[in-house]
Amino acid sequence: MTAAAVIWHELECGSYGEDLELWRGLARASGGPVLDVGAGTGRVTLELARHGHTVTAMDLDGDLLARLAAHAVDFPEVSTVTADARDFALETIFALCIVPMQTIQLLGGSRQRRAFLACVAGQLRTGGVLAIAIADELELFDAEADELVVAPLPDVCERDGIVYCSRPTAIRERDGGFVLERRRETVTAGGELTVELDAVALDGLSVETLEREGADAGLEPSGRVVIPATDDYVSSVVVTFRA
Secondary structure, three states, X not given: OOHHHHHHHHHHHOOOOOOHHHHHHHHHHHOOOEEEXXXXXXXHHHHHHHOOOOEEEEEOOHHHHHHHHHHOOOOOOEEXXXXXXXXXXXXXXXXXXXXXXXXXXXXXXXXXXXXXXXXXXXXXXXXXXXXXXXXXXXXXXXXXXXXXXXXXXXXXXXXXXXXXXXXXXEEEEEOOEEEEEEEEEXXXXXXXXXXXXXXXXXXXXXXHHHHHHXXXXXXXXXXXXXXXXXXXXXXXXXXXXXX
């Protein structure tokens, strides 16, 4: 991943905070340690570390974790591991595993989710908790009008004299899932504009399907928490399991 791609990740994901209270509460109740799957540059990991929790941040992208580690220099309780969520085995046994921001829907279908769930089942202590955020309905796109029903404000930041702007433009159904489309623009100090289109595919996934797959992995479904939509983000459901 390029340095610019890391900036896009932080810009598009870093400002979301509606779920943080839930993750903090789960971490307090568990007593730790915590595994943050798909940790990226540390949006949730660093929040939990600031509240005194020991967190292992796991992501497939080492560049994102390098940025996280740079942010975490004052938090010795944070460690990072570059690994594929569909195939990992860690030495630590965790009290809590969290999967924020629809990361589970990026894995590529039921077979890959089941592989992940089997890995997690082996990493949780008895009674440990797995909490997974999903978006089972994405309603911001009006297919008939071919436009977003709600147009979120663009995310904007400046790095080293370059202005980065990202704006969601469409959410479309595709192959049983969804594709989130964004327009990304950069403007240099000299006024040079570049534009690129980005698309992220999310698996379609219902709460019931996830609970069934978790139960098949030996994890007991234990609850659901709805995180309401905001002006800029769709609602999500956090599905919990006990080992």
